[in-house]
Amino acid sequence: MLKIYGNSVGKFCDGVSRRSFLEVGGLALGGLSLPQILQAEESQGIRRNHKAIINIFLPGGPPHQDMWDLKANAPKEIRGEFNEIPTNIPGIRIGELFPRMAGMMDKFTVIRSMVGAFGGHDAWQCMTGRIHKSKQPPGGWPSMGAVLSKLHGTAKAGVPPFMGLQPNTGEKRWSDPGAAGFLGPAHSPFLPAKDNGAKEDMKLGSLTVDRLGGRKTLLQSFDTLRRDIDNKHMMEGLDAFNQQALAMLTSSRLAEALNLEKEDQKLRDRYGRGSAKKVADGSHRLLDDFLMARRLIEAGARCVTLAFSRWDWHGGNFKRGREDMPMLDQALTALVEDLHNRGMDKDVSVVCWGEFGRTPKINDKAGRDHWPRLSTAVLACGQMNHGQVIGASDKHAGEAVDRPVRFGDVFATLYTSMGINVETATIPDLQGRPRYLVDHGRKPLRELV
Numbered sequence: 097m098l099k100i101y102g103n104s105v106g107k108f109c110d111g112v113s114r115r116s117f118l119e120v121g122g123l124a125l126g127g128l129s130l131p132q133i134l135q136a137e138e139s140q141g142i143r144r145n146h147k148a149i150i151n152i153f154l155p156g157g158p159p160h161q162d163m164w165d166l167k168a169n170a171p172k173e174i175r176g177e178f179n180e181i182p183t184n185i186p187g188i189r190i191g192e193l194f195p196r197m198a199g200m201m202d203k204f205t206v207i208r209s210m211v212g213a214f215g216g217h218d219a220w221q222c223m224t225g226r227i228h229k230s231k232q233p234p235g236g237w238p239s240m241g242a243v244l245s246k247l248h249g250t251a252k253a254g255v256p257p258f259m260g261l262q263p264n265t266g267e268k269r270w271s272d273p274g275a276a277g278f279l280g281p282a283h284s285p286f287l288p289a290k291d292n293g294a295k296e297d298m299k300l301g302s303l304t305v306d307r308l309g310g311r312k313t314l315l316q317s318f319d320t321l322r323r324d325i326d327n328k329h330m331m332e333g334l335d336a337f338n339q340q341a342l343a344m345l346t347s348s349r350l351a352e353a354l355n356l357e358k359e360d361q362k363l364r365d366r367y368g369r370g371s372a373k374k375v376a377d378g379s380h381r382l383l384d385d386f387l388m389a390r391r392l393i394e395a396g397a398r399c400v401t402l403a404f405s406r407w408d409w410h411g412g413n414f415k416r417g418r419e420d421m422p423m424l425d426q427a428l429t430a431l432v433e434d435l436h437n438r439g440m441d442k443d444v445s446v447v448c449w450g451e452f453g454r455t456p457k458i459n460d461k462a463g464r465d466h467w468p469r470l471s472t473a474v475l476a477c478g479q480m481n482h483g484q485v486i487g488a489s490d491k492h493a494g495e496a497v498d499r500p501v502r503f504g505d506v507f508a509t510l511y512t513s514m515g516i517n518v519e520t521a522t523i524p525d526l527q528g529r530p531r532y533l534v535d536h537g538r539k540p541l542r543e544l545v
Contacts, residue, residue: 146251146252146396146398146443147248147398147443147444147445147513147514147515148244148251148393148397148398148399148400148443148444148445148514149240149244149398149399149400149444149445149446149447149478149510149513149514150389150390150393150399150400150401150402150431150444150445150446150447151222151223151240151241151274151399151400151401151402151447152386152401152402152403152404152428152446152447152448152449153219153222153223153262153270153401153402153403153404153449153450154403154404154405154407154424154448154449154450155219155265155267155270155378155379155403155404155405155406155407155408155450155451156217156270156378156406156407156408156409156450156451157217157407157408157450157451157452157453157454157466157467157471158407158449158450158453158454158471158472159407159409159413159417159453159454159464160208160453160454160470160471160472160489160493161174161176161453161454161456161464161492161493162176162178162191162413162414162417162421162454162464163190163191163193163194163417163421163472164190164191164194164206164208164472164474165206165208165472165489165493166178166179166180166189166190166191166493167491167492167493168180169491170456170491170492170493173457173458174456174457174458174492174493176413176414176458177414178191178192178193178414178417179191179192180192181194181195181198182198183197183198183199183201184198184199184200184201184202185201185202185483185484188201188206188483188484188485190206191421193417193418193421193422193425194421194424194425195425196425196426196429197425197428197429200429200432200433201483202482202483203432203433203436203441203476203477203482203483204432204474204475204476204482204483205474205475205476205480205481205482205483205484205485205486205543205544206472206473206474206484206485206486207472207473207474207475207485207486207487207501207506207541208472208485208486208487208488208489208496209470209486209487209488209489209496209497209498209499209500209501210449210453210470210471210472210473210487210496210501210502210503210506211469211470211496211500211501211502212227212500212502212503212504213451213452213453213468213469213471213503214227214228214229214468215452215466215468216229216269216451217267217269217270217408217451217466218269218270218272218451219269219270219272219273219274219403219451220269220272220451221451221503222449222450222451222503223239223240223241223272223273223274223275223401224237224238224239224240224274224277224507225240225503225504225506225507225508225534225535225538226503226504226535227502227503227504227535232277233278233525233526233529233531234278234525234526234527235277235278235279235280235525235526236275236277236278237277237278238275238276238277238278238279238283238523239273239274239275239276239277239285239401240274240399240507240510240511241257241258241259241260241273241274241283241285241398241399241400241401242258242274242275242276242277242279242283242284242285243279243283243511243523243533244257244258244398244399244514245257245258245276245279245282245283245398245399246279246283246523247516247521247523248398248514250396251396251397251398252349252395252396253347253349254347254348254349254350254396255347255349255350255353255392255395255396255397256285256286256350256397257283257396257397257398257399258274258283258284258285258286258397258398258399259273259285259286259287259288259392259397259399259400259401260273260274260285260286260287260289260400260401260402261273261287261288261289261385261388261389261400261401261402261403262287262289262379262401262402262403263289263372263374263379263380263403265374265377265378265379265403266374266376266377266378267377267378270377270378270379270403270406271379271403273285273287273401274399274401278525278526278531279523285401288354289385349395349396350395352395353388353391353392353394353395354388354391354392356384356387356388356391359387359391363387363434364384364387366426366430366433366434367383367384367386367387367426367427367430367431367434368383368423368426368427368430369382369383369384370382370383370384370385370423370427374406375405375406376406377406378403378405378406378407378408379403379404379405379406380404380405381404381405381420381423382404383423383426383427385402385404385427386402386427386428386430386431387427387430387431387434388400388402389402389431390431390434390435390438390440390444393440393444394438394440404420404423404424404427405420405423405424407420407450409454409463409464410459410461410463410464410465411459411461411462411463412461412462412463413454413458413462413463413464414462415462424448428446428448428474428476431446432446432476432477435476435477436477440477441476441477441478441479442477442478442479443478443479444477444478445475445476445477445478445480445510445513445514446475446476446477446478447473447474447475447506447510448473448474448475449471449472449473449474449506450471451471452466452467452468452471453467453468453469453470453471453472453493454466454467455467455494456492456493456494457492467494469494469495470489470493470494470495470496473501473506475506475509475544478510478513479513480509480513480544480545481543481544481545482544484543486499486501486541486543486544487499487500487501501541502538504534504535504537504538505538505539505540505541506541507533507534507538508533508534508538508539508540508541509540509541509544509545511533511534511540512540512545513545516533518532518533518534518538518539518540521533
C-alpha cells in the first residue's frame with residue numbers, strides 16, 4: 097500500500113489519524129486535473145522549468161575548523177591533528193581529508209562566516225532558514241521543500257516535488273526532512289527511506305488502473321462528505337495528495353528513480369556505496385543517497401533533502417573525522433561532478449551544512465563541543481559564481497570577522513537560483529496573511545548571484 101507521510105501527530109475532526117488516512121487503499125481519490133495537465137504537456141513536448149535544490153544536512157554540527165576553515169598557525173589545542181592542502185583555486189586551502197574537493201574547488205563556494213545559529217540540536221534552521229523557532233506563526237514555518245512545492249508544484253506526473261531521504265534516527269530531530277508548516281499536508285515530503293517496503297508499496301499488484309479509477313469514483317462521495325464536515329480546511333491538502341498518490345501508482349517514473357541498479361556501476365563506484373547502518377542515534381553513512389538525490393531530481397523532484405552520518409563529536413573528533421570526511425568528500429564531489437556532466441549544474445543547486453559549528457578549543461576527550469556562534473557551509477552549482485570563499489573567521493575559527501552570513505541569506509540565495517524573487521514572493525499563512533520566504537533583511541549573497 098502506498099503511504100504518503102504527513103505529520104505523524106494530530107487527527108482530523110472525525111478522529112481518523114492523518115498518517116493512517118493518507119494511504120491509497122483508503123483515501124478518497126480526488127480530481128486528476130494536475131496529473132492530466134502535466135501528462136498532456138509532456139506528450140506535446142512542453143518542457144516546464146525544472147530548477148531544483150539538494151539540501152545535504154550533517155546532523156550534530158560538523159567541526160568547521162577541521163574541514164574547510166583550518167587554522168594552521170593556531171596553537172595545537174585549537175589547530176588539531178589535520179593539515180590544510182592547496183586547491184585548484186590559488187589562495188584557497190581546505191582540510192587534507194577533502195582532496196577531491198580541493199581538485200575541483202572552482203565548482204564550490206565555502207562560506208566561513210555562518211552566524212546566527214540558535215543552538216538547537218536539530219535540522220530546523222537548515223530546513224527553514226528562519227531564526228526564531230519559538231516565534232512561529234500558527235502551523236509553523238514551512239521548510240524549503242514545502243515552499244518550492246507550493247510555488248513551483250509538480251514538475252513531472254508521478255514524482256512528488258518534495259522528497260526526503262533521511263532514515264528514522266534515535267535523535268528524532270536529526271531525521272527531519274523539513275515540514276510543510278502552515279502550507280499543510282499537500283506540501284509535506286514523500287519519504288521513501290522511512291519504510292523498507294516503499295518500493296513494493298508503489299506497485300499496483302492485482303489492482304488494475306481501471307479498478308483504481310472505479311475506486312476513485314466510489315470514494316469521491318466520501319471526499320465530499322469529509323469536506324463538508326471538516327472545519328480545519330485539511331481536505332484541500334488531501335486532494336493534492338490524492339492526485340499525487342494516483343499519479344505515482346500509474347507511473348513507473350518514481351519507482352525507476354529509486355532503483356539504483358539501473359545506474360552504471362562505474363558511476364556508482366564514483367559515488368561510493370557507504371553503509372546503511374546508522375551511527376549511534378544519528379543518520380546512516382549511505383553514499384547511495386547522494387546518487388539517489390540526483391536521480392530523483394532528474395525524475396522530477398524540486399527539492400531533495402538527505403542526512404549523512406552523525407557529527408556530534410564531543411569525543412574522538414579526529415578519529416571520526418578520518419572515517420566520515422573522506423566519505424563526504426567522495427560523495428559530495430561525485431554529485432557535483434555528475435550534475436555538471438549531465439548539464440544539470442545550471443538548474444540544480446547544492447548546499448551542505450550542519451546546525452552549528454564546534455568549539456575552537458579541543459576538550460580532554462579529543463573532541464569539540466557545541467559552538468553556535470560560527471559554522472561553515474558549502475554551496476555548488478545553481479549557475480552561481482563559484483570558486484571562492486565568502487567571509488572569514490578569526491585566528492581560532494571562533495568568531496566571524498568578515499562578511500557574517502545567516503541561514504536566511506543562504507536561503508535567499510538558493511531561492512534566487514530557483515528564479516524566485518525573495519523581495520516580492522509571498523505565501524499565505526493559515527489566516528491568509530502573505531508571508532515572505534525569508535526573514536526581514538535577509539538577501540541573496542551578492543558574491544554568488
